[in-house]
Amino acid sequence: MKPQKRHEPSSKFLKDLALGAGAILMKYFNKKHKIEVKPGAGIVTEADKAAESYIIKNILRKFPKSSIITEETGEYHGDPKLMWVIDPLDGTSNYAHGFPWFCVSIGLYLDGKPKAGVIYQPFTQELYFAEKGKGAFLNGKRIKVSKTNKLEEALVGTGFYYSKSESLRNEVEVFRIMNESTLAVRRPGSAALDLACVASGRFDGFWERGLSSWDVAAGFLLVEEAGGLVTNYQGKKTSIFEKYCLATNGKIHKRMQSVVSSIK
Numbered sequence: 001m002k003p004q005k006r007h008e009p010s011s012k013f014l015k016d017l018a019l020g021a022g023a024i025l026m027k028y029f030n031k032k033h034k035i036e037v038k039p040g041a042g043i044v045t046e047a048d049k050a051a052e053s054y055i056i057k058n059i060l061r062k063f064p065k066s067s068i069i070t071e072e073t074g075e076y077h078g079d080p081k082l083m084w085v086i087d088p089l090d091g092t093s094n095y096a097h098g099f100p101w102f103c104v105s106i107g108l109y110l111d112g113k114p115k116a117g118v119i120y121q122p123f124t125q126e127l128y129f130a131e132k133g134k135g136a137f138l139n140g141k142r143i144k145v146s147k148t149n150k151l152e153e154a155l156v157g158t159g160f161y162y163s164k165s166e167s168l169r170n171e172v173e174v175f176r177i178m179n180e181s182t183l184a185v186r187r188p189g190s191a192a193l194d195l196a197c198v199a200s201g202r203f204d205g206f207w208e209r210g211l212s213s214w215d216v217a218a219g220f221l222l223v224e225e226a227g228g229l230v231t232n233y234q235g236k237k238t239s240i241f242e243k244y245c246l247a248t249n250g251k252i253h254k255r256m257q258s259v260v261s262s263i264k
């Protein structure tokens with residue numbers, strides 16, 4: 001008798017989770033928010049909590065043994081072979097001020113390896129999806145990283161950690177050097193969406209320090225499935241738990257790496 005195949009989440013299930021959470025975010029958008037400050041980690045609103053509750057409830061209803069890592073309520077310890085990494089609202093500061101650059105990000109890991117990821121921008125109704133070995137897509141159409149091969153012609157993105165100490169001064173110095181080396185640098189305020197922009201060719205590269213697993217769990221897979229490269233600042237293979245990353249179209253990776261690794 002053949003072993004029974006494990007019941008795995010479908011791509012439709014992941015997309016529906018993101019769409020449902022996105023609808024919740026739009027329900028609260030541009031309204032007065034109940035804002036709580038997370039020391040050293042920004043803010044949280046009632047929309048973050050409502051979207052996260054929706055995602056978790058639906059995951060556990062269908063896959064009750066899941067392990068879940070999520071920004072607002074921490075970790076749910078279930079089967080480590082079925083892990084979800086969730087940011088119900090990436091770009092909360094933007095969202096709370098009515099600046100429409102925010103998203104839902106969900107990464108799915110099976111047996112410790114990335115299986116699929118979805119990033120949904122509900123304001124623009126753009127849904128990014130990637131599945132390991134099957135490519136990356138934006139609203140159902142395949143996407144690829146850019147072909148820009150000169151750093152001087154590149155549009156790149158970054159973000160700054162919430163710390164305002166010496167580490168921020170170092171990051172500003174890297175920003176200054178990168179700004180002088182590229183066509184332009186943007187700092188929109190949502191790492192997940194910035195990675196999606198690399199995957200879709202809108203950005204040629206992206207770097208940031210102080211990241212969490214839920215910021216990048218879906219974005220890393222998107223970039224790689226779109227033909228891009230994701231490493232740490234030393235150019236080595238990274239993981240979603242390493243706290244910093246460099247993601248590019250591959251063609252300008254070494255040039256960007258030389259800048260981001262120049263200052264500790």
